[in-house]
Amino acid sequence: MTVLIEDRDTVRILTLNRPEVRNAIDIPLRLALADAIEAADADPAVRAIVLTGGGTVFCSGGDIATMQRMELEPALERAQLAQRVIRAIWATPKPVLAAVEGAAYGAGVALAAACDRVVAASDARFATTFTNVGLAADMGAFASLPRRIGIPRTRQMLTMGLPVDAGQAADWGLVDAVAEPGAVLAATLVDAQRLAGGPAEALGVIKSMLAQAPTLELHDILDREAAHSARLFGSDDFAEGIAAFREKRRPVFGHNTGGRS
Structure with a gap:
């Protein structure tokens, strides 16, 4: 092997x-x-x-x-x-x-x-x-x-x-x-x-955006950033993060599998 x-x-x-x-x-x-x-x-x-x-x-x-x-x-x-x-x-x-x-x-x-x-x-x-x-x-x-x-x-x-x-x-x-x-x-x-153990979708967005940003116009970066942010606001990981903050505990991410960003 x-x-x-x-x-x-x-x-x-x-x-x-x-x-x-x-x-x-x-x-x-x-x-x-x-x-x-x-x-x-x-x-x-x-x-x-x-x-x-x-x-x-x-x-x-x-x-x-x-x-x-x-x-x-x-x-x-x-x-x-x-x-x-x-x-x-x-x-x-x-x-x-x-x-x-x-x-x-x-x-x-x-x-x-x-x-x-x-x-x-x-x-x-x-x-x-x-x-x-x-x-x-x-x-x-x-x-x-x-x-x-x-x-x-x-x-x-x-x-x-x-x-x-x-x-x-x-x-x-x-x-x-x-x-x-x-x-x-x-x-x-x-x-x-x-x-x-982190939020898979958010980490995927970070990886994707850092790869793309150097080749994009500034306003295109803002548009993509906003689109990703809006999608993440509807994610299970975001809901878990907010719940953990309110309950004063560490978040447990991974209830979803995370998709390509």
């Missing part, structure tokens, strides 16, 4: 399982990971998704041993297979978190950056090493990295290929939280369970 699947209550853990090659991504792994994310999205019992790597490394990037010079059409198909994973992460309204131990290189950086939250070990390293094999970047790196760290830093990561440590990555916004080595998955699960 190139992707291990485990449920912890309402959190699904997807583990890249090619530790013998530092979880390098080949075509079968891309397909299995995309299938697993899409299945988690479709499962109403799953309210948050965690991506992590088996062994000591998150992901060392694309599996160079499986690469060769290709004609345009098959090369395009290969790139689109890689993008299917990223599209699945972005399409689901459910929070997707990355738990990064060790290294995230090349496509591993892009995979982590595409997630809604990145928790990394204090000794983790990130590097976009595509140029080492004459490539630029894939798996959504040209979208996810600029949104996280800005174009100037993305340019330096992509062109220079130098490793960035976890502290610097956190300062830049590539990493959202840092944990002790060996404790990253546990720390990520705490965050995932917190999100899984």
Whole structure:
């Protein structure tokens, strides 16, 4: 199995399982990971998704041993297979978190950056090493990295290929939280369970709006914001939140499954 699947209550853990090659991504792994994310999205019992790597490394990037010079059409198909994973992460309204131990290189950086939250070990390293094999970047790196760290830093990561440590990555916004080595998955699960217990529809709106807002005119943002807000006022989670406030207790969300936002 190139992707291990485990449920912890309402959190699904997807583990890249090619530790013998530092979880390098080949075509079968891309397909299995995309299938697993899409299945988690479709499962109403799953309210948050965690991506992590088996062994000591998150992901060392694309599996160079499986690469060769290709004609345009098959090369395009290969790139689109890689993008299917990223599209699945972005399409689901459910929070997707990355738990990064060790290294995230090349496509591993892009995979982590595409997630809604990145928790990394204090000794983790990130590097976009595509140029080492004459490539630029894939798996959504040209979208996810600029949104996280800005174009100037993305340019330096992509062109220079130098490793960035976890502290610097956190300062830049590539990493959202840092944990002790060996404790990253546990720390990520705490965050995932917190999100899984939140109002699914509202979290889906936040994810959707933050993805769309940079490409919209200001008045379009206001219109969509108002439409989402109006819909959420009629949701079960909103009713529960108001009831909990009045009864001076913590809200218990999840009476509905939450739809796409």
